[in-house]
Amino acid sequence: MRRGRAIVFATAFELLCEPVFLLVLxxxxxxxxxxxxxxxxxxxxxxxxxxxxxxxxxxxxGFAVCLLGPVKTFRRELETGTAQxxxxxxxxxxxxxxxxxxxxxxxxxxxTAAISLTTLxxxxxAEIGGAIAAARGGMARLWGPSFACAMSAIVLxxxxxxxxxxxxxxRFVLSANLLVLTFAFIGSIYRFDGHLAARLLPVLALxxxxxxxxxxxxxxxxxxxxxxxxxxxxxxxxxxxLPILGNxxxxxxxxxxxxxxxxxxxxxxxxxxxVVAAFVLAGVHFINVQDVQ
Numbered sequence: 001m002r003r004g005r006a007i008v009f010a011t012a013f014e015l016l017c018e019p020v021f022l023l024v025l026x027x028x029x030x031x032x033x034x035x036x037x038x039x040x041x042x043x044x045x046x047x048x049x050x051x052x053x054x055x056x057x058x059x060x061x062g063f064a065v066c067l068l069g070p071v072k073t074f075r076r077e078l079e080t081g082t083a084q085x086x087x088x089x090x091x092x093x094x095x096x097x098x099x100x101x102x103x104x105x106x107x108x109x110x111x112t113a114a115i116s117l118t119t120l121x122x123x124x125x126a127e128i129g130g131a132i133a134a135a136r137g138g139m140a141r142l143w144g145p146s147f148a149c150a151m152s153a154i155v156l157x158x159x160x161x162x163x164x165x166x167x168x169x170x171r172f173v174l175s176a177n178l179l180v181l182t183f184a185f186i187g188s189i190y191r192f193d194g195h196l197a198a199r200l201l202p203v204l205a206l207x208x209x210x211x212x213x214x215x216x217x218x219x220x221x222x223x224x225x226x227x228x229x230x231x232x233x234x235x236x237x238x239x240x241x242l243p244i245l246g247n248x249x250x251x252x253x254x255x256x257x258x259x260x261x262x263x264x265x266x267x268x269x270x271x272x273x274x275v276v277a278a279f280v281l282a283g284v285h286f287i288n289v290q291d292v293q
Contacts, residue, residue, distance in 0.1 A: 011103020
């Protein structure tokens with residue numbers, strides 16, 4: 001059990017040290033913050049563009065993390081012989097695969113939390129800006145303090161990460177990734193709106209259901225195939241899931257104060273669970289027949 005937890009955290013640590021993880025995270029944050037900040041129009045709801053940008057960032061960035069993360073960590077373990085060392089220490093192949101996949105999931109949860117908190121800040125700022133525009137007249141704009149809080153989650157982690165690397169020799173990418181989550185959390189506290197969080201966070205959680213299926217597929221294919229083939233195969237799975245997303249997300253429930261039912265979110269995870277289970281079982285089979293050198 002202790003070795004299993006060590007594999008989970010070591011895998012998450014490894015992915016958080018990957019520059020591509022930081023690049024995807026910052027790109028997703030930029031989409032969720034800058035898209036609503038640059039709009040010069042309003043179609044009936046001040047926060048609609050901010051909300052849609054956050055959900056899009058969650059889906060696109062989350063799929064990228066779930067595609068690339070398992071491929072990198074599994075192929076590196078298998079090709080460098082690190083997997084053989086782990087399996088030599090009383091860790092079964094099944095446990096090794098499951099724990100590695102859980103480590104990738106933990107890294108994805110950190111990504112999801114950062115995007116969710118920043119999106120919450122931006123949508124809150126859009127609603128405040130819309131209220132100000134309605135009271136004073138004029139065009140709705142993203143409220144300045146909320147925009148500053150959201151931008152701090154993009155800019156300040158790079159600054160502080162560089163300082164920590166320069167003076168304390170901390171790993172820059174790891175520090176920046178964790179600081180993104182820290183500043184996203186701090187920004188979400190300012191003018192926190194509990195009702196808005198109850199509306200928005202279930203939808204962002206809902207976006208994680210298909211990402212879990214993509215992650216499981218990527219982990220399974222990474223054991224069976226080499227990097228490019230595994231990535232392409234996982235991308236096909238992601239493409240097949242995309243048409244489903246428009247059918248199970250009740251976006252109209254968010255309009256004008258609506259709340260997405262919690263049961264609906266749980267049902268979505270249950271609906272995707274057979275896909276996740278199938279790929280996990282496939283990955284367990286692949287690693288048990290794999291000739292680990």
